[in-house]
Amino acid sequence: MAPVALIACFPCRHSKRRCDKSLPTCQLCIRKGVDCCYPKRRAQKYIVLPESNGVTKDTVPTGNDSSINRAGGSNRSSEWDQQSPLEVSYATPSVIQSFGTATAIQFIAPSIFREAFLEIPRINIAIPSEVAAHTGEFDQIRDISATFFSQVVIWTPVIFRKNFFNIALNPLSPRRTEGILLSLCMKLYCTPAAQDHRDGRTALYKATKQFYCEVEAAGIMSVCILQSAILIAIYEIGHAIYPAAYLTVGACARYGIALGLDKLLVDLTGENNAGRPWMEVEEMRRVWWGILILDRFLNLTNPLRGLTTKDPEYDDYLPVDDWTFLNATAKPQDNLKISAAFNLKMGVFTRLAQATYLVNQALKFVSSLPPPSDSDTVDIGKDTAQLRRTIWALISVTKTEFDAHDLATCCQTAISYCAILLLQDCHWRRVRISSTEDAYKHMFAESECVLQNLALLAICLRKDAEEGKSLGEEFPVFLMQIVYQGALTTIEMGQGSPNEEIQERVAQYKWLLQHLQSRWRVAGIYLSILQSKEAIMASIA
Template sequence: MTATHSRIACHACRRGKRRCDRVFPACQLCIRKDMHCSYPRPPAKRSYTPEIVWDDEPLREDSSFSDYHPLPQVEQTPYLDSAFDTARAVQFLAPRIFRDIQLEIPRLELPVPSDVAAYVGDPQQIRDIAAVLFSQNASWLPIVCRKRFFSSLLNPLSPRQADGVLLALCVKLYCTTTVHRGDSPKTALYRTVKRYHHEIEAAGIMSLQVLQATIFIALYEMGQAIYPAAYWTVGTCARYGIALGLDQLMTNNNGFDGPWMEVEEKRRSWWGVLALDRFLNFGDPSRHLATNDPEINYYLPIDDQSFIEGNIAHKDAIPISAAFHLKTGSFARLAQATYLTSEALRLAASAASSKANSPTCLKEDTAQLRRTLEAQVNAAEEEHTARRLSFCCQTMFSYCGIFLLQDQHWQQLRIGSAIVADSHTFPETKRALEVLGRSALVLRKDFENGGPLEEGLPIFFMQTVYLAAMMAMEIGQGNPDKETQEKIDSFRWLLEYLRSRWKVAEIYMEILDAKKAFHDFNSIPVSRTT
């Protein structure tokens, strides 16, 4: 019997009377059933022999990471470990000397744990993961190069590297994991992802694929409302991207040593980090961002289809200041919306912290920005016609920016009645609510008539629907008219539908319930005694 096998079956197989393969750290049956696998403690021995000790009882689904026992690792040679750690330290402590002496980072081969390998699966399972990642339904955040993804995981002439395996594992977590209502989103797969990510981070492995994997972890945590972990993970993305020098690629379009596709993939990943960082602050613009605001001369992602096909050149890159045209892809529009919402977050934070800004001043200062955000929506509608996309992230980001400015304006006015709220509603807000209300009503009627609701909707969609419902409720002030109430009902129905896939929709529903209770309480007339 080898050291990687148990002498007896695991707890789960013993209880279920199944045939256990007794492989450490988890048997194949438990991995396939997404169950945690643990083995009874081995009997004590008279002479000391180092070995792995496992818990007597299976790990509960809600257990913490402190219950995890490290996996057996293949040790590196002392020389390689020392050279790797030294080179990494010099790279951070003295980057100029690191470049001048042309110091190289030795390649570190980190073994892939058996449970991680089982989750990722064989080549066909990897192709299935990739099919979801690169499908049109999941292409709203196209940051991964298809060719590089396949070559790092399906090339029979080269072994799988740890960072490529981590990326595949995180894509599987985000794209394929369904959490049923009432269950914890911290599944066995999620815990495995977090633990393996920590092992790679502790080993000092730095690559674009690790950053991309971390972005997918953040997306899952945001969609499943795992806070504050999502906030920390996005901050990790920011630090990691800066360490890789991605922020330095945004304003320079010449003099790159590597292939242009690699530069484009790095830029796209950094735009993804910038977008997520701002998305997290829509609820509280006073929080400091983990990244600097994008500048007007930042280069946008090239056309999405050209990126997918691998047919790009440096002349295709254009800066944010470039005019709108249909050849610009949806992801480039999201980048432009990210730039605009950065300004909206800055204005909202400034107005919240400064008493010198009057409501009139805020309304005038944001007028041009609101018109530009609405222009983004109009450009997206043209792309919908040309590309047949039902929902574009730039539309949702733009609407969130408008709603953010509107909410801050209402807070300054201290709205107390429906008449006052309606009279101080921006025209862009009214048009946004009209468009979103009609879209939500159409989706609801189509679904009730047997039509399918579009799959693969981004997490930005739920945030936009939630903010739209909040805007409509604020206008109604506890007593909305028929048209406003119809919008609120449609928005709530959409969130109710989406909560079966993402837990954050359920949290949004609870916030809306609390908002309604607050309005109902304030609408109760106060009796006066003489």
């Protein structure tokens, strides 16, 4: 009679199949063609992985989760995954070596990593004292998150609150490092730059960047860490910290691709996410859309600069409605494709994703144009007519849902306005306008509506401020961009000799940027550019 093991093998336990426990290899593993490996004790949950020296062995958790940090993925207690929020944890050299071996195998040979049922061992790094000072204990982390989630920011729907609270506030969570990092980045996002740091590089910013670099260098990879990087990128964009902002967004794109998030636009579950909770999959999709949005937003001022991410396609999946995501009621069938959702009522972030797809079309068109010449046959007005109509139709979908003040926080409208004004500026340059009359003659109907709406927005916000209403706390960085582009287009219309209406509009835009620079430093940078543009136009008039 063939010898029989006391407990099932790792592959059968992992796939939850009945194992015949035959030694040395069970029949199911023989049929499947996989390596059969038995635990040496009943409670063992780890496959033994030899170290590089071939002598010492370390254990690596089993599983098919390609994410390195998976909450609740192991019941193992150890010195580095059972800790209070700010305790320092140290991994032994053998664990670090095993961690490095496993991460290398996952990246170099992902199929072998899956077939061997390997998983990355949990490893945390020490929490620097300056980070601990900024995040504090549970109460302070809770206050930071409450401030972040209460603000009308478009990035709130990118973070699944239940997961964040479980990571950051659960004392038994093995992902404490990630939770503290994300809490720190939330605080960074919500904190305006101090007046004594005119470049935006505050002590909090430096501590956040340093801690993020340490976590990234340690090799810990998870969606939580990527969300932290996105918040850092937004802070850098909002406070005009360049080229750091551009490089951070590029790093986010690479990080997301390494996690397989880019696959979620063409596949509901992507790669190796079949067993993952659906809300986590949707969170990953939204994170990738956030990266796509930032990548294209950075190119609005320079369409010729290459994008880091692949263009979204007409049949790519959109994020689900914001409320179903935030309430954890989203289902796979709730996901719609870009091609099917233009006429349906969708959430704010979904609309922003749609607007990003159209902005991408505008950027592609502008970047593909040949240099202007005397024999130029390109008719931008005709070639972009359908695109402009589609963008304006998307704007009209939400126009009735917002009054003039709320448009200031309507990101999909702001970024759609940016696309129209980008096409307008390109058209004026091709036809070489030389007077205000030329500017009006060659102005798109959509551009005229955009400028009228922006002027009304600036007037309403100034009136609110004069009446004592608080401005600036919750406005997204998209508002700074469209106010800047609207002012730049209006100055271009004046051609160095602006009439009274143009002067009044420019003054309103300048006031708004001046007022909002206390929240976002980039508003002051935009104001300086506008003043330079006016001086240049006046010198050639």
